[in-house]
Amino acid sequence: MSVVDVFDAVAGSYDQSRRRLVPCFDAFYGTAVEVAAPPLRAALASGRTPEVLDLGAGTGLLSLLLAAAVPGVRVTLVDAAPAMLAVAADHLRARAVPHRTLRADLTDPLPAGRYDAVVSALAIHHLDDAGKRGLYRRVPAALAPGGVFVNAEQVAGPTPALDRRYHQVWLERIAALGADADEIAASLGRMAYDRPAPVAEQCRWLAEAGLVDVDCFFKEWRFAVFGGRRG
Ligand SMILES: C[S@@+](CC[C@H](N)C(=O)[O-])C[C@H]1O[C@@H](n2cnc3c(N)ncnc32)[C@H](O)[C@@H]1O
Numbered sequence: 001m002s003v004v005d006v007f008d009a010v011a012g013s014y015d016q017s018r019r020r021l022v023p024c025f026d027a028f029y030g031t032a033v034e035v036a037a038p039p040l041r042a043a044l045a046s047g048r049t050p051e052v053l054d055l056g057a058g059t060g061l062l063s064l065l066l067a068a069a070v071p072g073v074r075v076t077l078v079d080a081a082p083a084m085l086a087v088a089a090d091h092l093r094a095r096a097v098p099h100r101t102l103r104a105d106l107t108d109p110l111p112a113g114r115y116d117a118v119v120s121a122l123a124i125h126h127l128d129d130a131g132k133r134g135l136y137r138r139v140p141a142a143l144a145p146g147g148v149f150v151n152a153e154q155v156a157g158p159t160p161a162l163d164r165r166y167h168q169v170w171l172e173r174i175a176a177l178g179a180d181a182d183e184i185a186a187s188l189g190r191m192a193y194d195r196p197a198p199v200a201e202q203c204r205w206l207a208e209a210g211l212v213d214v215d216c217f218f219k220e221w222r223f224a225v226f227g228g229r230r231g
Contacts, residue, residue, distance in 0.1 A: 003126050003193040004080040007058065010186070011083035014059050021187055022122075023173035024220040029121065031218035031225040032062060032152040033069045036117040039147050039229075040070040043116045049074050049098075053115040053142060055106055055135070056123020060088030060099075062152065066119065067097040074098040076113065079123075080105050107131050114144040121152040125196040132197060136209040143230040149211060150227035155219075156196040166222040199224045 007014070019025045040050035050073045054063045057077035067073050075097060079085050085101040092099045102111055106127055110118075118139050124132055139149045157163030174184065199216050203226055207214045211228030218225040 003190075006190050006193060007081040008083040010190075011059065011081065011087050014084065014087070015061070017179070017183055017187075018061065020174055020177045020179045020183065022223065023170070023177060024223050027218060027220065028152055028223050028225060029062060029065050032119060032121060032150050033065050035150040035217055035225065035227055036066060036119050036148055037070055039116040039144070040066070040073055042146070043144075044070070044072050050116045051113060051144070052076065053111065053113070053118045054078065055110075055118065055120040056126070057088055057101075058084045058121075058123065060091050062119055062121040063088065063099070064091055064095065064097070066117070067092070067095065075100075076111055076115070077101045078104050078106070078111065106135055110138050110142045113142065114147070115142055116144050116147045118142055118147070118149045119152075120150075122154055124151055125154050125194050128195050129197055132202065133205050133209075136202075136205050139206075140210045140230050145230060148227060148229045149206070150217075150225060151202070152223075152225045153199075153202075154194065154196050154222050155199045155202070155224045157222075158198045158200065169221045196222070199226055202226060203228075 043050035052066055052073050052075045054077045057063055057079050063075040077088050082103055089101050157166045203214050206228050212231040214228035216224055216226040
């Protein structure tokens with residue numbers, strides 16, 4: 001089974017478990033929205049429709065939060081899992097958010113366009129490090145001048161001991177939030193496909209790709225929000 005099959009298989013129930021499995025859900029996604037919002041608002045102020053590209057969009061969680069925070073955005077959602085994208089399209093249609101969904105791999109060329117924000121949540125860690133760096137190198141050309149890239153991501157600990165601690169804390173927190181044994185087992189099964197990298201390394205790769213003002217804007221154990229902007 002590929003990672004895409006794994007997500008397609010849970011597309012119908014994916015949304016229900018998010019707040020249990022991402023213990024810092026509000027701060028995590030909320031920070032990503034805060035980082036992405038300024039160029040979207042600037043586009044609106046200049047009379048233009050702000051364009052967002054959501055990489056590994058899944059059921060559209062981050063796109064929906066962005067569209068709620070900045071009404072008027074148009075969203076392009078990329079994912080390799082068609083059932084996840086179908087759920088996203090239903091949600092976006094129900095909220096009348098202009099959008100298109102594209103079934104593509106994150107290692108493919110990015111869809112043509114100049115985006116005010118390229119965003120991603122909990123998806124790029126499925127690529128190996130060469131794949132992550134290759135994707136980061138393609139991001140600046142996809143951004144409009146002043147556009148931002150933000151990745152709300154599961155990251156590796158900077159040392160094996162810290163990575164083990166991240167995992168232990170996550171298990172304790174999701175149990176406290178009510179995740180049951182089946183939900184934890186299913187989540188651990190999906191995590192077998194994870195290839196997270198430490199946040200400091202990923203910020204360096206973004207700077208090497210040509211982004212400026214690269215920073216980690218939020219971090220709570222395994223969950224980090226980092227990115228930069230096109231100068
Ligand atoms: C954990 S979900 C995250 C979905 C959404 N961004 C969110 O925050 O809930 C990971 C998503 O990444 C997609 N994905 C994983 N590897 C991919 C790849 N190589 N190319 C395209 N999509 C991929 C999966 O299909 C899945 O929808």
